[in-house]
Amino acid sequence: MDQDTLLNLLSASADGDKQAFADLYQSTSGQLFAVSLKMLGRRELAEEVLQEAYVKIWHNATEYQHGKGSVLTWMISIVRYRALDMLRYQKVRKEDPLEDGQEAIFEEHINDDGPQVHKNKLDQCMGELEPQQKQAIHLAYYNGLSHHEVVGHLDLPLGTIKSWIRRGLQQLQRCLSL
Missing domain, CATH: 1.10.1740.10 (RNA polymerase sigma factor, region 2, helix turn helix motif)
Incomplete structure (x- = not known):
C-alpha cells in the first residue's frame, strides 16, 4: 500500500x-x-x-x-x-522450573510435526526460487520491508522489485499446493 x-x-x-x-x-x-x-x-x-x-x-x-x-x-x-x-x-524475568510431570504435558503438544513439516516444505520451495526473487521476498516478508524500502536496499526500480516478489509468491503458491 x-x-x-x-x-x-x-x-x-x-x-x-x-x-x-x-x-x-x-x-x-x-x-x-x-x-x-x-x-x-x-x-x-x-x-x-x-x-x-x-x-x-x-x-x-x-x-x-x-x-x-x-x-x-x-x-x-x-x-x-x-x-x-x-x-x-x-x-x-526468571521462569520457575517445571515440576515433575509437567514436562510430559508440554511434550504431548510439542510432538506434533505439523509446523516443522510445513517449514521444511516452505524452505524447499524457497530454495527453488531464483536468487533475486528469494532475496526480494526475504527482505519484504521476513525483514518486514515495504516495496519502497526493498528498492532502496537493492537499488533497483520499483517495478522490478514488485515483479520479482509477485512472480516469486506465485511460484511459492504453486510449489506449496503440490
Whole structure:
C-alpha cells in the first residue's frame, strides 16, 4: 500500500475513525508481525507485541510527523521498541522450573510435526526460487520491508522489485499446493 493511503488511514485513525484503523491494521499487520516474529522468534510473544504496538499506534496516531519518515517506518519502529521491551522483560524475568510431570504435558503438544513439516516444505520451495526473487521476498516478508524500502536496499526500480516478489509468491503458491 502506498504512503499516501497509509497516511490518510493514520490521519483518520487519529481522528477516531475505527474503520480507518481497521483498514490500516489490515494493510500493515503482516509486515509488522514479520518484524516482531523475526526479533522475538516466538509466535505468542510476537502476537503480544503486535497487539501492544497497535494499541500504541491508535493512541499516538496524532504524534506521527510526516517529515521524519514514512507511516510504515514509524509503525515498524513502534513494533521494534515493543519487541525490545519484551526481550528485556523476558531476559530479566526468571521462569520457575517445571515440576515433575509437567514436562510430559508440554511434550504431548510439542510432538506434533505439523509446523516443522510445513517449514521444511516452505524452505524447499524457497530454495527453488531464483536468487533475486528469494532475496526480494526475504527482505519484504521476513525483514518486514515495504516495496519502497526493498528498492532502496537493492537499488533497483520499483517495478522490478514488485515483479520479482509477485512472480516469486506465485511460484511459492504453486510449489506449496503440490
